Structure formats: structure tokens, C-alpha cells
Amino acid sequence: MSGRVARTVLGLAVRAAPWSLAGVLLTAVLGAGSAVTAAWLTKTVIDRLTAGGAVLWPAVALALVGVAATVLPQVDQLLRAELAREVGLLSQDRLYRAVNGYAGLAPFEDPAHLDRLRLAQQCGQDTPVQLVGSVLSLCRAAVTVTGFVVSLAVISPWLTAVVVLGAAPALLAELRIARVQAAVAVRVTPLERREAFFSNLLGSIQAAKEVRLFGIGDHLRALMRADRRAINAIERRAQLRAALLQGGPALLSAAVCALGLVWAVQATARGVLSVGDISMFVAGVAAVQAGVASIAQSVAVAHRHLLLFQHYVTVVDTRPDLPQLEPVRSVPPLRHGIELRDVWFRYSERHPWALRGVDLTIPCGRSVALVGLNGAGKSTLVKLLCRFYDPTRGTILWDGVDLRHLPVAELRARVSAIFQDFMSYDLSAAQNIALDGVPLERIRAAARLAGIDDTLAGLPRGYDTMLTRSFFQEPETADDGVILSGGQWQRVALARAFLRDTPDLLIMDEPSSGLDPAAEYEIQQTTRRHLGRRTSLLISHRLNTIRDADEIAVLADGVIAERGTHASLLAAGGRYASLFAKQSAGYVGVG
Numbered sequence: 001m002s003g004r005v006a007r008t009v010l011g012l013a014v015r016a017a018p019w020s021l022a023g024v025l026l027t028a029v030l031g032a033g034s035a036v037t038a039a040w041l042t043k044t045v046i047d048r049l050t051a052g053g054a055v056l057w058p059a060v061a062l063a064l065v066g067v068a069a070t071v072l073p074q075v076d077q078l079l080r081a082e083l084a085r086e087v088g089l090l091s092q093d094r095l096y097r098a099v100n101g102y103a104g105l106a107p108f109e110d111p112a113h114l115d116r117l118r119l120a121q122q123c124g125q126d127t128p129v130q131l132v133g134s135v136l137s138l139c140r141a142a143v144t145v146t147g148f149v150v151s152l153a154v155i156s157p158w159l160t161a162v163v164v165l166g167a168a169p170a171l172l173a174e175l176r177i178a179r180v181q182a183a184v185a186v187r188v189t190p191l192e193r194r195e196a197f198f199s200n201l202l203g204s205i206q207a208a209k210e211v212r213l214f215g216i217g218d219h220l221r222a223l224m225r226a227d228r229r230a231i232n233a234i235e236r237r238a239q240l241r242a243a244l245l246q247g248g249p250a251l252l253s254a255a256v257c258a259l260g261l262v263w264a265v266q267a268t269a270r271g272v273l274s275v276g277d278i279s280m281f282v283a284g285v286a287a288v289q290a291g292v293a294s295i296a297q298s299v300a301v302a303h304r305h306l307l308l309f310q311h312y313v314t315v316v317d318t319r320p321d322l323p324q325l326e327p328v329r330s331v332p333p334l335r336h337g338i339e340l341r342d343v344w345f346r347y348s349e350r351h352p353w354a355l356r357g358v359d360l361t362i363p364c365g366r367s368v369a370l371v372g373l374n375g376a377g378k379s380t381l382v383k384l385l386c387r388f389y390d391p392t393r394g395t396i397l398w399d400g401v402d403l404r405h406l407p408v409a410e411l412r413a414r415v416s417a418i419f420q421d422f423m424s425y426d427l428s429a430a431q432n433i434a435l436d437g438v439p440l441e442r443i444r445a446a447a448r449l450a451g452i453d454d455t456l457a458g459l460p461r462g463y464d465t466m467l468t469r470s471f472f473q474e475p476e477t478a479d480d481g482v483i484l485s486g487g488q489w490q491r492v493a494l495a496r497a498f499l500r501d502t503p504d505l506l507i508m509d510e511p512s513s514g515l516d517p518a519a520e521y522e523i524q525q526t527t528r529r530h531l532g533r534r535t536s537l538l539i540s541h542r543l544n545t546i547r548d549a550d551e552i553a554v555l556a557d558g559v560i561a562e563r564g565t566h567a568s569l570l571a572a573g574g575r576y577a578s579l580f581a582k583q584s585a586g587y588v589g590v591g
């Protein structure tokens with residue numbers, strides 16, 4: 001797996017910014033060579049000075065190496081920043097293409113998956129650049145260390161061996177620390193995700209009313225602080241452990257260095273080494289130790305990032321969450337109808353059954369209404385029809401073909417819906433109805449059907465007005481957006497559903513819950529006209545809005561308990577009749 005992970009990381013860097021990557025590599029090679037060159041030139045200058053030789057060219061060369069050593073880190077920094085930007089862009093794009101590819105909703109309801117996604121977001125941005133950085137540091141350190149090891153070996157082979165071996169425990173310690181840090185990142189992710197949730201609640205308009213009215217801000221802040229404290233505690237423990245692991249090897253290394261220095265000074269005093277040798281020796285021991293420590297750290301950083309990047313690879317490579325059954329059939333226009341045959345469903349094995357054997361037919365060109373108490377499973381059934389989940393048992397048939405044989409995108413292109421929990425986007429009015437370049441005239445026609453065209457056209461910037469006050473229209477103009485009322489938002493959502501003007505199935509889950517009675521009546525008439533002989537599934541708690549449906553089905557205890565027309569169900573005197581009587585009594589009471 002780690003080979004594949006490493007290939008993916010480097011592939012990302014190569015694809016995203018090949019020139020910056022090449023530049024970073026080149027500066028690394030030049031930088032690595034400069035240290036050892038400088039040390040040799042210094043030794044040459046000192047030796048020639050003490051022996052009375054010519055020093056001009058070595059001194060000029062030393063000066064040039066010094067200039068290069070000053071400029072190279074800055075060039076390197078610029079190139080790495082560019083590499084980071086481009087890699088961040090590409091990795092984010094790939095990650096969200098994968099996320100967008102989930103056909104169903106289950107991954108978004110799995111905390112483990114959401115943790116992995118957060119880790120993937122973080123390491124998608126960081127890992128490639130960090131990994132390239134550590135590989136380069138490693139190469140640079142390897143070149144430097146090799147240069148100095150060879151140079152030191154000329155002076156004293158046994159001392160060189162001791163210096164190199166003395167630094168080896170640091171490598172093992174760093175690898176251990178890398179594993180600890182990777183485990184820490186995994187442990188803190190759920191806490192960070194929850195912390196972000198609290199921070200969003202405290203900082204966003206959506207929750208601001210309730211937070212203030214119910215005075216829960218301090219409580220939320222305390223919960224957020226508790227999460228941060230827990231994160232800090234985990235990180236503190238890991239840091240202490242790392243310090244302990246690093247302490248021993250660092251002491252060993254320092255002791256070797258000190259002993260070596262004592263030996264070198266005595267050897268120079270005895271005339272065994274030259275004065276130039278001792279400068280080379282001091283530079284060499286320090287560089288070898290620093291180099292080996294840097295190699296250890298680079299290996300450790302690379303190791304940690306590879307461990308974490310597995311999460312990115314896992315998310316990007318996730319297999320389809322809703323498998324397509326063979327043979328794949330294309331989705332023809334609906335001709336006969338949609339049939340749910342003994343459909344059982346629960347959200348997971350840990351959840352209770354939401355549907356327990358639903359049999360229901362929605363004939364082509366007819367309108368079917370679904371009613372039932374809260375939690376009866378109506379919205380669940382809608383989600384199954386859109387194939388956001390597959391039935392746990394039983395089948396849903398589109399003109400006799402199991403939905404699992406149909407390409408999900410083709411199926412959804414034939415369905416339009418207004419969901420109970422419809423979205424309101426922090427975007428312009430036009431974008432709230434259609435995002436993908438639909439001509440304004442079509443958008444306005446849909447808005448007209450939903451009875452919201454006049455309102456939207458009358459906004460300060462018409463259909464370009466932002467329906468939010470969280471963002472400016474354009475940052476430079478600082479134009480304020482507008483806030484629509486709940487019912488107006490519902491009409492915008494209806495317009496979105498009406499835009500797909502020839503859906504084979506139109507689903508409306510509580511389309512009028514936020515509307516005033518006059519608007520409800522008007523929308524009802526429009527919808528009826530718009531629906532025409534279109535196949536539709538209508539869900540509403542307001543029974544007067546569905547009484548004209550061709551068939552009404554009552555969902556109770558996970559099954560279709562009653563079905564018929566409004567009149568036949570009233571005559572039967574069952575659940576529907578009882579619900580209707582209660583609602584009518586409410587209205588009579590109000591009157």
C-alpha cells in the first residue's frame with residue numbers, strides 16, 4: 001500500500017507543477033553541493049595562508065559559493081510555495097471529484113468516513129509538498145553527509161565511523177515518533193471536526209437566533225473548549241513522548257562530538273593534523289551529525305505523511321457506494337409506472353426498520369399522494385425513489401426494471417423533486433434556481449410557475465441579487481444581498497423543481513408547508529396545471545392539498561396501510577378518514 005501511496009503523492013506533484021518540482025530539485029542539488037564545497041575551499045584557503053600559497057581564486061570561489069548559499073534558499077522557498085499552491089489545487093479537485101462521485105447519501109452519514117474525509121482534505125493539501133520537501137532534504141543531507149564523511153575519513157576513518165554510528169539511534173527514534181504523530185492526527189480528527197461544528201454554530205446566522213434566545217452560547221463555547229482541551233492534551237502527551245524519545249540519541253550524539261573535538265585538538269597539538277584539518281574536522285563532525293539528524297527527520301516526516309496520505313488514497317479510491325447491477329440498462333422515458341415491491345429499508349444494521357414491506361405503484365401519468373404520521377417513512381421512501389439508498393430488501397422497478405440496473409445519473413435526469421429539507425444556497429437568485437448556465441428566460445419561466453418571478457425580478461440587482469448576507473455580490477462593490485422569507489424560499493425551491501420541465505417523475509415532499517393559505521391555493525393550482533398528466537408523488541400533512549390526487553396511500557407502521565381516492569378513503573372510515581376529520585375539526589374550531 002505505501003508504495004502505491006508514494007506513487008500517488010509524487011504523481012500529484014508531477015502532474016500539478018512539473019516545472020516548480022524540477023526547480024526545487026535543482027536548487028536542492030546545488031544547495032547540497034555548496035556546503036561541502038565551502039568547507040573544502042575554507043580548508044584550502046587556510047592551508048595556503050599558513051603555507052604562504054596563492055589564495056585569490058579559492059577566496060573568490062568561496063565568496064561565490066557564499067552568494068549562492070544566500071540566494072538558493074529564497075529561490076527554493078518561492079518554488080516550494082508555488083508547488084504547494086498547484087498541488088493543493090489539484091489534490092482538492094481530485095478529492096472533491098471523488099466525493100461528488102458518491103451516488104448515495106450513506107457516506108455522508110458515516111462518522112468514520114467523515115473523519116477520513118477531513119484527514120484526506122488536510123493531507124491532500126500538505127502531504128505532496130511535505131513529502132517532496134522531505135525527500136529533497138533527505139537527498140541534500142545525504143549528499144552533504146557523504147561529502148563530509150569522505151572528507152572526515154581522510155582525516156580519521158575510525159572517528160568518522162563513530163560519528164555516523166552515534167547518530168543512528170536518532171533515526172530509529174524519529175521513525176517511532178512519526179508513527180506516534182500519525183496516530184495522534186487520527187485521534188484528534190473527530191475532536192477537531194466537532195470543534196469546527198461548534199465554531200460554525202457560534203459564528204453562523206443559521207444558529208444565531210436559537211443560540212441567543214435559548215442562551216446556549218456559553219454552553220456551546222464550553223463544549224468547544226472541552227474539545228480543544230482534549231486535543232491539546234493528546235498533542236501535549238505526544239510531544240513529551242517525542243522529546244523523551246529524542247533525548248537519548250541527542251545526548252549520545254553530543255558526547256561523540258565533544259570527544260572527537262578533544263581528540264582533534266590534541267592531534268593538531270601533536271602535529272598529526274594541520275590547522276586546516278581541524279577546521280575541516282569541526283565543520284565535518286557538525287555537518288555529519290546535523291545531516292544524519294536531518295536524514296532521520298526527513299525519513300520520519302515522509303513516513304508520517306505516507307501513513308496519513310493513505311486516508312486520501314482511500315477516499316479517492318472509494319468504490320461506488322451504490323453498486324450498479326449487470327446488465328446495465330439505459331433509462332427510457334417512463335411508460336407504465338414505478339413499482340415498489342415488498343420494500344424493506346433501514347438506514348443501517350444498527351437502526352430500526354423505517355419501511356417494512358411497502359408495496360406501492362405509481363402509474364405513469366397519475367398522481368399519487370402519500371400521507372402518514374411524523375416518522376412514518378415518507379421522506380425515506382422518496383430517498384429510495386431517487387436512489388440515494390438501495391432497499392435493504394425488495395425492489396423498486398422503473399417500467400419493470402430494477403433501479404439498480406439503471407445508471408444513477410440517467411435515472412436522476414428523469415426525476416425532479418422538491419425536498420422537505422430543500423437547500424437555500426448562499427448564491428444569487430438565478431443560481432438558486434439553476435447553476436449550470438440555463439438561459440435566464442427559462443429560469444424566469446420556472447420562477448413564474450412558482451409565483452416568485454415578480455419578487456426576484458424586483459430585487460436590487462434582479463436575478464443577480466445574492467440571496468444571502470453572508471457574502472458580498474462582488475467583494476469590491478460590497479453590495480448587500482437580501483434575505484427571503486421562508487415561504488419565498490420555498491417558492492424558489494419549487495422553481496428549481498419546475499425548471500426540469502419534462503421530468504418523468506415529479507416528487508414533492510411538503511411543497512407548501514411554508515406557504516400562507518392564499519399562496520398555498522395558488523401554488524396548488526399552478527402545480528396541478530404544471531403536473532398535467534405527469535407522474536407525480538406528493539407528500540403533505542395538509543390533507544386538503546392532496547385530496548385531488550388520483551390515489552392516496554397511507555403509510556403507517558412501515559407499510560401501506562390504506563389506499564384509495566379521497567372519497568373512498570373517507571367512506572372507509574380508516575386512518576385517513578380519522579386524520580382528515582381531525583384536521584377539518586381544527587379548521588372548523590378556528591372559524
Ligand SMILES: Nc1ncnc2c1ncn2[C@@H]1O[C@H](COP(=O)(O)OP(=O)(O)OP(=O)(O)O)[C@@H](O)[C@H]1O
Pocket residue numbers: 109347351354372373374375376377378379380381420
Ligand atoms: N438519515 C437517517 N438515518 C437514520 N435514521 C433516519 C434517517 N432519516 C430518517 N430516519 C428515521 O427513519 C424514520 C422515518 O423517517 P422519515 O423522515 O422518512 O419520516 P417522514 O414520514 O418523512 O416524517 P415527517 O412527516 O416527520 O417528515 C424515522 O424514524 C427517522 O428517525
